[in-house]
Amino acid sequence: MTVKLQGLKELETQLERKLGRKKTNKIIDQSLIVGGNAFIGKLKRDMATFKDTGATVDEIKLSKPEWVGGVRTVKVHWRGPKGRYRIIHLNEFGHYDRSGKWVNPKGKGAIDNALREFQDTYTRTVKMLLQKELMK
16 A cells, blocks of 8 residues: 655755754654554554454564665564464455465455554654654
């Protein structure tokens, strides 16, 4: 799923002019981490409704901010002792079982739904953090 927010590049340019590149990157990283952790909280709540052992929920992690294609980004991924990263895509999109029958798991589309529902909340979170930082 791709989300396009217009005006972010202009906002980033204005912040850099006012605060400098280093301070702007610090604010962006902080916003990404806070927003990413809030998204993970929403995702865990959504996935908890169909959990079995809880391994999928327990292994949700957030990466550190990094540059991806010239854009500062954090990634949600699954890492842990149960290796849920191997099967998360099966639960998200559905799959064929061994007999060739299509399986729609209880949690099908949970990540996509959480992304769509959380988009406005994330934008408000980033805006709030930027305002807080600019008021200092």
